[in-house]
Amino acid sequence: MKRKYITILGGGESGVGAALLANKNNLKVFVSDSGIIKNKYKKILIKNDILFEENGHTENFIINESIKIIKSPGIYKNNYLINRINLMKIPIISELDFCMKYIKEYNYLIGITGSNGKTTTSSILYNILKKNKCNVGLAGNIGFSFSRKILEKKNIYVLEISSFQLDDSYKFHANIAILLNITNDHLDRYENNIEKYMISKFRLTNNQTKKDIFIYNYDDPMIRIGLKKFFLNIKSNFIPFSAKRKLKFGFYIEKNIICYQDKNNKIHKIFNVKYIYGLYNIYNIIAIIIVSKLLNINNNVLNSVLSNLNSIEHRLEKINYIINGVNFINDSKATNVSSTFFALEKIKGPIIWIVGGKDKGNNYKELVPIVKKKVKAIICLGIDNIKIINMFKNIVHIILETKSMKKAVYISYSLSKPGYNILLSPSCSSFDLFDNYIKKGNEFKKEVKYLFYNRKNEKNKYFY
The missing domain is CATH 3.90.190.20 (Mur ligase, C-terminal domain)
Structure with missing residues (x-):
């Protein structure tokens, strides 16, 4: 019997987004969720004539009819159904990897991860790019899925990316990768081993080339441990930042001013953070400024947004x-x-x-x-x-x-x-x-x- 379906496990935002992208590319799609699919997503699936089921997986159909599986990041790798799929050697891919096949004619894919601050950083950066009149989409672990934004054909994508999404990704390629911090989080998923969690976060640099940029928080001890471990594997250009020490190369704080020391030892004064409260917020702002400078964002736009920061909903x-x-x-x-x-x-x-x-x-x-x-x-x-x-x-x-x-x-x-x-x-x-x-x-x-x-x-x- 010839397999013919792309089966998507999980009927949430990433699953339905992947279903829409697959459907748009004339692939036969089946969405399967172990729980109840929200009405807003069911309406989308019905409107687009996408086959789906909820409240359980029809395992025999999935095993016998699937060409490949797109797995929701929330589903554990040791799940019973996942084990069966692996036993039958049906390829399992992430939504991020699926997107890489269909993303066309874009300038920058900016991936942002970290235990804390990724939503704030992603949101503020998106607002800066939008105000600068860039054709930009915000997606990933925030708002809409990457798949849905691809359908809108943006020039720049700002993606908030979780460790769960990275765990399943092998082909995802960020032109600009940002690693904000690594602290104890989701350790139940990583056998209570922070090093395994750290390895997951560093997957954001996978597939980067010499043309790409890796921006990271030099002050974070787990990131420094990761750099020692993966230094030879990371091919991209490193840009470190610090709020605690002056760097020989990179961005740092001196007398409340964000400064950049380039490879010629020339120091550039960038932005005053005197009125930015909290170390985490300062780190977020430095990462945002680095990307803004890389993309030649208008200084008036940058100052306008950063001088009038609104709090992110559900964050303080x-x-x-x-x-x-x-x-x-x-x-x-x-x-x-x-x-x-x-x-x-x-x-x-x-x-x-x-x-x-x-x-x-x-x-x-x-x-x-x-x-x-x-x-x-x-x-x-x-x-x-x-x-x-x-x-x-x-x-x-x-x-x-x-x-x-x-x-x-x-x-x-x-x-x-x-x-x-x-x-x-x-x-x-x-x-x-x-x-x-x-x-x-x-x-x-x-x-x-x-x-x-x-x-x-x-x-x-x-x-x-």
Whole structure:
């Protein structure tokens, strides 16, 4: 029997995007999802006459009819179905690799990865390029899939890329690769071995040539370890950046000024970061400026965007509703310990901390000093909170558990005083109670708004 289908495992954004790209190129497509496909994606599949199934995989059809498999990055490599597919020697590729076959006539493909800051960096860089009137698309782990943006035929693609996407990619080629940092994250996926996670991040440099650029954070110790390991394998031109030391070549900070020392030892003063708060933000800005200079972006455009930075939704997003002097801050995108540390460090004043979700091999030890200093109560919002409770039970006197965002918000408010900050910063993925960090953050904002307009009638409503 002759196989004829491109089978896509996963009916989310990347899977449906790949289905549209395959369909556009006259390939027979079958989308299979183990869960329920969202209505917005089902409508797209139906509109384009793409065959699909949900709530389970028809394994025999997939095994017998598939020419190749495009796998969602969220599916584990040791999944039972993946093992069967491998046993039958059916090729499995990533959406990123699939895209490389069909991307035509573009100037730059900019890949951005890191444990923290990739969404912020990608979004700001995209806004700069757009304001500079570049034909640019933002995709990957943010917004639309790479496949969908290819259908729009952009000249420049800014891609936020996760380690999961890189794990399955062998042909992906970034003209400009940016590695922001490597901290403990997703270690449950990497056998609790940060070196395996580091190897995944460095895959972004695979397939780069002497014509390409690799931009990296010199201050990050794991990146420096990776450079020693992969130095001979990376063919691209290195551009390091630092906020802590002057570099003989690269970008660095001196007296609040981003400077660039070129290979002729000439120093160029670029941008004043005096009003940029936080080391992570400074690193993001340096990476953005490097790319902007490489692409000859107009200085007025660059200064205009960087001087008026808006916060990214779900990243330290201050909610407009202040109740009796209590602030609410949505940091639902903080899905690892390092991101939460940054949030706790930045916020001034006492904090009620809403934390929890699906643990990713987290080590909360580095949070202990700052939690001891600032956090007045911890609300665990998750199914399994034992690790968080054990770490902080001797540090914070009040630790409560709930599986309801409504209760988490109200309990936090009931424990707060004027001047307190209620911070949602999970340190974990959201997949135990929510589909993703966006739904979690939106639910938090919805409950804060509800509390703002209805607090007079609440009176212990949620304690049952």
